[in-house]
Amino acid sequence: xxxxxxxxxxxxxxxxxxxxxxxxxxxxxxxxxxxxxxxxxxxxxxxxxxxxxxxxxxxxxxxxxxxxxxxxxxxxxxxxxxxxxxxxxxxxxxxxxxxxxxxxxxxxxxxxxxxxxxxxxxxxxxxxxxxxxxxxxxxxxxxxxxxxxxxxxxxxxxxxxxxxxxxxxxxxxxxxxxxxxxxxxxxxxxxxxxxxxxxxxxxxxxxxxxxxxxxxxxxxxxxxxxxxxxxxxxxxxxxxxxxxxxxxxxxxxxxxxxxxxxxxxxxxxxxxxxxxxxxxxxxxxxxxxxxxxxxxxxxxxxxxxxxxxxxxxxxxx
Amino acid sequence: xxxxxxxxxxxxxxxxxxxxxxxxxxxxxxxxxxxxxxxxxxxxxxxxxxxxxxxxxxxxxxxxxxxxxxxxxxxxxxxxxxxxxxxxxxxxxxxxxxxxxxxxxxxxxxxxxxxxxxxxxxxxxxxxxxxxxxxxxxxxxxxxxxxxxxxxxxxxxxxxxxxxxxxxxxxxxxxxxxxxxxxxxxxxxxxxxxxxxxxxxxxxxxxxxxxxxxxxxxxxxxxxxxxxxxxxxxxxxxxxxxxxxxxxxxxxxxxxxxxxxxxxxxxxxxxxxxxxxxxxxxxxxxxxxxxxxxxxxxxxxxxxxxxxxxxxxxxxx
Numbered sequence: 001x002x003x004x005x006x007x008x009x010x011x012x013x014x015x016x017x018x019x020x021x022x023x024x025x026x027x028x029x030x031x032x033x034x035x036x037x038x039x040x041x042x043x044x045x046x047x048x049x050x051x052x053x054x055x056x057x058x059x060x061x062x063x064x065x066x067x068x069x070x071x072x073x074x075x076x077x078x079x080x081x082x083x084x085x086x087x088x089x090x091x092x093x094x095x096x097x098x099x100x101x102x103x104x105x106x107x108x109x110x111x112x113x114x115x116x117x118x119x120x121x122x123x124x125x126x127x128x129x130x131x132x133x134x135x136x137x138x139x140x141x142x143x144x145x146x147x148x149x150x151x152x153x154x155x156x157x158x159x160x161x162x163x164x165x166x167x168x169x170x171x172x173x174x175x176x177x178x179x180x181x182x183x184x185x186x187x188x189x190x191x192x193x194x195x196x197x198x199x200x201x202x203x204x205x206x207x208x209x210x211x212x213x214x215x216x217x218x219x220x221x222x223x224x225x226x227x228x229x230x231x232x233x234x235x236x237x238x239x240x241x242x243x244x245x246x247x248x249x250x251x252x253x254x255x256x257x258x259x260x261x262x263x264x265x266x267x268x269x270x271x272x273x274x275x276x277x278x279x280x281x282x283x284x285x286x287x288x289x290x291x292x293x294x295x296x297x298x299x300x301x302x303x304x305x306x307x308x309x310x311x312x313x314x315x316x317x
Numbered sequence: 318x319x320x321x322x323x324x325x326x327x328x329x330x331x332x333x334x335x336x337x338x339x340x341x342x343x344x345x346x347x348x349x350x351x352x353x354x355x356x357x358x359x360x361x362x363x364x365x366x367x368x369x370x371x372x373x374x375x376x377x378x379x380x381x382x383x384x385x386x387x388x389x390x391x392x393x394x395x396x397x398x399x400x401x402x403x404x405x406x407x408x409x410x411x412x413x414x415x416x417x418x419x420x421x422x423x424x425x426x427x428x429x430x431x432x433x434x435x436x437x438x439x440x441x442x443x444x445x446x447x448x449x450x451x452x453x454x455x456x457x458x459x460x461x462x463x464x465x466x467x468x469x470x471x472x473x474x475x476x477x478x479x480x481x482x483x484x485x486x487x488x489x490x491x492x493x494x495x496x497x498x499x500x501x502x503x504x505x506x507x508x509x510x511x512x513x514x515x516x517x518x519x520x521x522x523x524x525x526x527x528x529x530x531x532x533x534x535x536x537x538x539x540x541x542x543x544x545x546x547x548x549x550x551x552x553x554x555x556x557x558x559x560x561x562x563x564x565x566x567x568x569x570x571x572x573x574x575x576x577x578x579x580x581x582x583x584x585x586x587x588x589x590x591x592x593x594x595x596x597x598x599x600x601x602x603x604x605x606x607x608x609x610x611x612x613x614x615x616x617x618x619x620x621x622x623x624x625x626x627x628x629x630x631x632x633x634x
Binding site for chain 2: 022025027029030033144146189291292293
């Protein structure tokens with residue numbers, strides 16, 4: 001019955017300019033298909049303004065939250081050699097001045113760790129509110145299409161050391177790359193079964209006393225908490241452990257400076273970043289339309305596989 | 318996980334005028350929700366022109382196809398007392414002049430049977446092409462929203478004797494009532510499980526030789542063919558035979574003259590009609606967007622329940 005459905009799992013639409021609200025709804029949101037959109041935000045002052053010099057001048061002394069890990073994997077399934085177990089690893093949330101963060105990214109302060117500004121929860125209007133007039137508050141054609149304003153606008157800054165592991169969000173996501181480039185490995189909700197999501201005990205990176213904070217150890221959460229997460233690295237899958245991934249058809253797309261990715265709700269995404277002096281992005285999260293059958297369908301598939309209720313607290317990038 | 322989704326199974330949106338293409342996509346098509354739309358076609362010449370007198374004048378001598386059954390149920394699960402079996406019963410497709418059809422509907426020719434002009438497959442452009450300039454070729458806001466033209470525009474005329482049994486179509490359906498009124502009993506695709514669809518041997522009504530054609534008998538198709546169909550009458554459900562229907566939440570909506578129903582793809586619908594001198598409707602079928610997860614999700618549910626491949630040839634009203 002579904003044999004004749006077009007196999008378009010490896011294709012991504014590119015728009016030379018923002019689609020009209022109707023086009024966007026019809027060809028992106030409704031069919032839940034990603035797209036790359038060019039020339040969507042070249043008019044934002046931030047596009048030219050946001051050099052490290054400018055950022056220092058505006059808020060070099062501001063204290064910001066930086067996700068810090070020894071390996072660049074925050075919110076990821078991680079093997080801990082100390083306990084010989086796999087954990088869902090949360091980052092150490094380090095507070096530092098933006099100036100210090102920039103020095104680390106610029107290589108002027110050497111560190112064995114990976115540092116990533118990935119605070120979320122509308123970080124543009126909290127820690128980065130001083131920068132908010134440098135961009136538009138909302139993506140106008142997206143707001144017109146969805147009939148709502150974004151729930152959150154986030155500021156992201158990091159470097160090649162940090163990777164966001166495969167996960168999904170219940171948001172329509174417009175992701176604008178302002179500096180450097182970002183590679184997204186995308187998988188549709190229908191390929192959930194291929195991703196071997198499992199429950200992992202949660203642990204958080206904490207500076208180790210013995211090293212005077214120079215190294216981190218994984219500390220299980222107390223009280224213990226299990227988090228459903230995807231263990232597969234889609235670019236280097238361990239097919240012996242995760243054989244169903246052989247049937248997955250990831251779309252790999254590199255979003256260049258000046259391009260925007262429309263990342264549809266519930267699509268799985270891994271995110272890598274490339275570029276000297278820091279990769280900067282802004283993303284707008286619009287709450288998904290829960291009236292669409294996509295949400296309950298996905299919930300059904302997931303519960304069939306995982307069983308019972310699961311921690312749904314998996315909002316990130 | 319889905320406990321907090323709004324239960325809106327018994328609600329139908331009403332628009333006082335046609336929605337904009339964006340509104341229509343966002344609030345009707347994408348969430349797959351029906352709506353009643355007023356003032357959508359009062360500018361069609363047909364709205365005032367299509368009296369029986371006018372229809373006779375334009376095409377009284379034209380030969381038209383009329384679905385004829387002894388009980389008003391064409392394309393419905395029907396108990397046959399002769400063989401003591403249930404069949405999926407196809408109507409006798411009778412050819413007659415439109416003038417004769419109108420006489421039957423007007424009660425000037427008495428008949429024990431039910432007669433329904435329900436030819437479909439773009440009947441406005443085949444048997445009723447002489448009337449096509451009396452309406453607009455497409456629903457402009459719907460075409461703009463969906464980015465396509467209708468696959469078919471159909472002319473319907475019948476009376477209270479004929480009912481269309483519960484079924485679904487893979488089309489976005491704009492259904493305009495031009496005379497009389499039609500009652501739609503609507504059920505969302507997600508309630509498929511409650512409807513007890515089963516496979517039935519197919520049979521066709523044929524005039525019986527013994528009665529000189531005055532009565533009909535059910536003749537099984539040769540070669541035999543099975544058709545998946547829904548046996549439940551949603552307004553008078555036999556809950557002993559079809560207990561899952563007790564969980565269904567039908568929306569019952571009567572569409573008055575001058576109103577249009579947006580009937581979303583894959584929604585189950587039973588249709589009744591009321592009015593003297595014939596109930597007339599025009600509907601436009603727009604192919605559904607198969608990129609939407611609705612189609613494969615529904616196919617999965619259906620195959621889980623019915624098993625294997627099934628005859629998908631269930632396009633009607």
